[in-house]
Amino acid sequence: MTYLLEQAANGIGGTDGLLFWVFAILSCVGAVAVVATQNIVRMAFWLVVSLGSVAALFFLMHADFLGAAQLLIYVGGTVVLLVFGVMLTASGHTIKVQTSPAETLLGGGVGLLLLCVLIFAISTVNWADISQQIPAAGDSPAIVDAREDASLAESLSVATTPEAKATAEKALAAVEARRQAGRTIRQLGLSFYGLRPDHMNSSANAASAPGYLLPFEIISVHLLVVLIGAAYLARAKRRVTPGSGTDL
């Protein structure tokens, strides 16, 4: 029994692995269901499932700010907007706009081919090698983790007295807790100001590391334009009387 449990736990890669598989399967099932259903309301429901699981995957990758943004903007904003659009446009006959079986088959076949190509491409590349060849742009979370792990392991191994060992273990616990708490917000925020704290102590390109001040400003202007544009496009207008334009 213990052996089986052990095998299972190792097979799925511990706690993170278990959560990863749960949310990966949920997001994939949701995405496939969005494609498979013809009913627009159910598509919206499955889209929520899929995007929510993607947010959970972001949390698993320690991108907590991005995960929260995904929940707030995507699931709470964009999908609500989409459902709102569905409500305004779907009246009886438009809830189900069927695709012909031939088109579905063709689309599905091409999609499967594309998926095979992508999976083949992903699995043939040796990502570990490639990421070693990349000149370290800065202190990414992975690098910081590796460095901290190394120094902690060293301090644990040299510790001989019980007190020293206890101190090292306490440091380990503190690092673990900090990792759990996440540490991307401040870095992301500073990078939108044009500063790159994660590049500061990489000697290569500390000065030339690009911040995101200009894209950030452009996006804010862009949002204003979108606000005005969407309000202009969606304003109340004369409605075409039935029968004059289309045969529906």
Add this chain to the structure above:
Amino acid sequence: MNGPLAVLTLENYLIDCLKSRADSATLGLIAFLTAALIHAALYLSLFGGLPVFYIWLERKVAGRIQDRLGPTRVGGKFGWLQTIADGIKLIQKEDLVPKDADSLVFRMAPYLAGIASFAAFMVLPVSDGWIGVVAECGAFLILALMSLEVLGIILAGYSSGSKWALFGAMREAAQMVSYEIPMAICALIPLLIAGSLNLQVVGKMQTGGVWNWFIFHDPFAFLAFFCYFTVATASVKRAPFDLAEAESELVAGFHTEYSGFRWSIFFLAEYASMFAVSGIAVLLFLGGWETGMVIPESIAGSLRGWEINLPFVTGQRFDLGAYIANLVGGHVFVIKASLLVTLQIWVRWTLPRLRIDQVMTTCLKYLVPISCFLFLGAVFWPLILASTTEAHRPVIYGPPAKSVTSVISPLSGPPVGTESSTIAHGGLEVVR
């Protein structure tokens, strides 16, 4: 930062307990699952228990306001058990799905709303260190999770196949999408003062007397509290903003077609959300779990050092004094939030419902500009003061190390403070 009730601490404790009995991968998984289950159960009891009390309270308050008695029969003189009796009746009812409804979405929508409302509790700290998930962006995350509840309600109304429900859902969608904006802006004002999105840090910075609460930090924060509370009342669709279920116009709005257990989940989610938004208000403006009284060192000191050994583990100490302080803090937090919920109930039975166009006008023409003005004011306040004290440093440089450590609750002992300063530094500390 890890009180005895935080998932991390319990997980580590369980790992220590089991260390002699299993191998590490299994161990981590078992410890994590057990710790997560225990905390989910604790939060579930809060999530289920508080609404039961609030529903009773609502009926009682409504009765008194309308010069009636409210429930009096079930469970003694005050009708204490009325909600339980109602709940048992609801569970027994038939689970109906209308013929025109989209049955999958119709069945799933209540759970979507319930899960979203429950998930918000996960990042809501009840006391110093008593939190399900310690998130650096807790305040942002809780607002995001609260905003998901609307999706369940919209899908419920839309999939019911009834025009009343559809109208309710459309109103809800329009109302929520607009009210999220002033809510987030108002919540930003105390976060700006704190310089952190971590609700634990925000709570800890308000330790000490009532004057340390963020509502009294500056005039803009004071006004922002009332603005936030108005918007929060609207965002949990309470009267006078309960257009989604306006029973005088729409039968029952989005839940017209629901019955039995699924209907009661909507109710549970609504009352739990009332507690959650009130809890956010308490954490951001009203001092969180702090009593607002300065506790003399002589009393606080006597609570320190009551450490006992944990069973099954050698070397780990359990700080009983801090635990008692946290227990008191947790009760203070729940009581403060419940007072705000009572205020929401009072408002509901006092003010008449607005029309839908008035609701939208209130938000877009008044609350959004007001909250933007308050936010700008709060940004410029430190500059107007032109103070050089540390408390008014621009947020971009991070909270000064001392400001966090110096305001540690006298109740919660020294180790908490030293750890909290590392959270407050967050990212920068890692990259050095």
Add this chain to the structure above:
Amino acid sequence: MGEVGLEAYLFVGAVLFVCGVVCMATKRNGIGVLMGVELVLNGANINFVAFSRFTPLGLDGQATALFVVVLAAAEAAVALAIALNYYNNHLTIDVDRGNELQG
């Protein structure tokens, strides 16, 4: 199997991307097409974040993903306004009927 690494996340991203592409290609409901776009963008976002997590590329991936999320919201707002206009003019949301501008 074992430890979850970069590949596992890339596979999830690939599945979402393909589902989105197929959704865009086969749905005739205009809003269904929009949902396909959202899936494609999310598949790409998973890849961005995974590369930022598992390779020494820094936080650029997360910053890009944030921009994608914000732009997707803007795109959805405009596309929805267009879809509503389309519905007002054609009384249907079927994109195959919007062929009046063909020569």
